[in-house]
Amino acid sequence: MKNKAQILVKRPVGFPTKETWSLEESLIPELNSGEILIENHYISLDPAMRGWINNTRSYIPPVELNSVMRSGSVGKVIKVNGTTKFKIGDYVSGWGGVQLYSISDGEGYFKVDPNKAPIPKYLGILGMPGMTAYFGILEVGKLKKDDVVLVSGAAGAVGSIVGQIAKLKGASVIGIAGGKEKCNYLTDELGFDGAIDYKNESIQKGIKKNCPKGIDIYFDNVGGEILDDALIFLRRNARVVICGAISQYNSMEVQGPKNYLSLLVNRASMKGMVVFDYADRYQEAFENMTKWIKERKLKSNEDIYDGIDNFHQTFSRLFSGKKLGKLVLKVIDDK
Amino acid sequence: MKNKAQILVKRPVGFPTKETWSLEESLIPELNSGEILIENHYISLDPAMRGWINNTRSYIPPVELNSVMRSGSVGKVIKVNGTTKFKIGDYVSGWGGVQLYSISDGEGYFKVDPNKAPIPKYLGILGMPGMTAYFGILEVGKLKKDDVVLVSGAAGAVGSIVGQIAKLKGASVIGIAGGKEKCNYLTDELGFDGAIDYKNESIQKGIKKNCPKGIDIYFDNVGGEILDDALIFLRRNARVVICGAISQYNSMEVQGPKNYLSLLVNRASMKGMVVFDYADRYQEAFENMTKWIKERKLKSNEDIYDGIDNFHQTFSRLFSGKKLGKLVLKVIDDK
Numbered sequence: 094m095k096n097k098a099q100i101l102v103k104r105p106v107g108f109p110t111k112e113t114w115s116l117e118e119s120l121i122p123e124l125n126s127g128e129i130l131i132e133n134h135y136i137s138l139d140p141a142m143r144g145w146i147n148n149t150r151s152y153i154p155p156v157e158l159n160s161v162m163r164s165g166s167v168g169k170v171i172k173v174n175g176t177t178k179f180k181i182g183d184y185v186s187g188w189g190g191v192q193l194y195s196i197s198d199g200e201g202y203f204k205v206d207p208n209k210a211p212i213p214k215y216l217g218i219l220g221m222p223g224m225t226a227y228f229g230i231l232e233v234g235k236l237k238k239d240d241v242v243l244v245s246g247a248a249g250a251v252g253s254i255v256g257q258i259a260k261l262k263g264a265s266v267i268g269i270a271g272g273k274e275k276c277n278y279l280t281d282e283l284g285f286d287g288a289i290d291y292k293n294e295s296i297q298k299g300i301k302k303n304c305p306k307g308i309d310i311y312f313d314n315v316g317g318e319i320l321d322d323a324l325i326f327l328r329r330n331a332r333v334v335i336c337g338a339i340s341q342y343n344s345m346e347v348q349g350p351k352n353y354l355s356l357l358v359n360r361a362s363m364k365g366m367v368v369f370d371y372a373d374r375y376q377e378a379f380e381n382m383t384k385w386i387k388e389r390k391l392k393s394n395e396d397i398y399d400g401i402d403n404f405h406q407t408f409s410r411l412f413s414g415k416k417l418g419k420l421v422l423k424v425i426d427d428k
Numbered sequence: 429m430k431n432k433a434q435i436l437v438k439r440p441v442g443f444p445t446k447e448t449w450s451l452e453e454s455l456i457p458e459l460n461s462g463e464i465l466i467e468n469h470y471i472s473l474d475p476a477m478r479g480w481i482n483n484t485r486s487y488i489p490p491v492e493l494n495s496v497m498r499s500g501s502v503g504k505v506i507k508v509n510g511t512t513k514f515k516i517g518d519y520v521s522g523w524g525g526v527q528l529y530s531i532s533d534g535e536g537y538f539k540v541d542p543n544k545a546p547i548p549k550y551l552g553i554l555g556m557p558g559m560t561a562y563f564g565i566l567e568v569g570k571l572k573k574d575d576v577v578l579v580s581g582a583a584g585a586v587g588s589i590v591g592q593i594a595k596l597k598g599a600s601v602i603g604i605a606g607g608k609e610k611c612n613y614l615t616d617e618l619g620f621d622g623a624i625d626y627k628n629e630s631i632q633k634g635i636k637k638n639c640p641k642g643i644d645i646y647f648d649n650v651g652g653e654i655l656d657d658a659l660i661f662l663r664r665n666a667r668v669v670i671c672g673a674i675s676q677y678n679s680m681e682v683q684g685p686k687n688y689l690s691l692l693v694n695r696a697s698m699k700g701m702v703v704f705d706y707a708d709r710y711q712e713a714f715e716n717m718t719k720w721i722k723e724r725k726l727k728s729n730e731d732i733y734d735g736i737d738n739f740h741q742t743f744s745r746l747f748s749g750k751k752l753g754k755l756v757l758k759v760i761d762d763k
Binding site: 152348349357359362 | 485486487651656670671672673676681682683684685686687688689690691692693694695696697698699700701702705
């Protein structure tokens, strides 16, 4: 039994290329006492991964060169040594990295129940993106009933949940997404009040039409021009949640929001978030989210691609937008 | 007795020129019942005035073309008609505009006491800039003891008060100002812990040296490069108060803060403010500020220039930085 892992071998300048990572085989070492061996079934692909491979100070240390690419994962414990946190056959999610097998002392892993939800969902709506959406819109955005909420990256793993949570709390929700298919998904499947197709229409006109009174919360996953367009339409005391900036992650220089003085005129705020800060409340979010899923108030889509060899190509879909909902790489079949 | 007023005759593109305003004489009309005639002694010159002459949506309507230039003022009631809010001889402050005499029904004016403070101070530390500083640092900035506070425009009307209030509340305060004289004023006269001379040193190096642990509050009066430099050094949960952006007011296109993703990494917020929102609490601020002035914990400087003819030239000092503290134009001698 051999491991295969995507190793970070080169820090990219701009868009990551095939040369950024190298797929390497290795023998799986013996487990030390207290360790478990996890067979990774699904790997989480997230925009944040682009930031982790820059050699800059951020909210977590960069992935080191010549080490396994960091990622969330979900899989099954297939071997244990001594007294361990999990037992053989347990399904667990954690930071397994982009590889077939991970060895861990269990730290940072949590048990997931494949009977409650298909396990890829633990990387999406019931994982980091779901937690990000929940705390981002409710805590950072301080959502109030009757708010007008605009979400960018609205068909993505975080944005799609943000919009649905805002809806079920009584807000009016407009999503920005790329392409007709995604926009239809937002309004027809997820119950958004409106959608703006940034690939085919003017965002400013779209906001004006869909949010005639302006915006109370702008939940930003993309940065760049769309952030600037949204800032124009802030209402008094609006909140801008800075969750991500996918349009900027591969840029040499970030485009600053030139309309930031709208914050002054409208007494608005712009606040950044990192989901890890809410770790001690994940359980609360998890319980609410599973309840809403059961009540069919919350839907999610996982877009699953196959094969650890296809990591780079699949990862690129995050930036081309060629995916719907949560992007996941399946690396081992659950037998 | 004739009035002289600076009339807005042309909306400037970029820096206002002499052609932006026209000094015009007019007869003073008879007072209607309930009206007062105010002899304006001092006119307030503020960076915000640059914004008021743009024809754009903002927190107050633009000054209309061919009307008296809007400004704060302080002066004396010299004539009344019927039952009025004030009596002859009262000193009052309000929105008199850039003119020698103003007629008002008293709305928006408040009485000031020349025995408590020289009346130009009612345009500075005891007026809008003082209120802005007080609510900006305490309410918007949510100042806490032991915070590290960085202030730009630190030798200005607002910045100098922000820094002193932060100091007397137990924070450590670093100011950014232009030139050695201003920097010495901050540290030697106002008790700042450090000063960075943006005209003669690297701001990033200056922040690194003076704030080795980073910044908890950045109070921004200037925008542009300095805002970007400050963002780099935010600490976890830092607050950026957007009070103004004097470096950008004459630009065709505002420079957006390209380091805004520091808000995300550091879970920081950036919040805009307009002092008018705190009008129902001015009295509280006024009482605290006068107490602190009496206790010699709070100092202020008014930089007073002479003559309504010199309005444009004096106004330009706001942007060239050739002034210290609160810029005031004296237009009539108090006899």
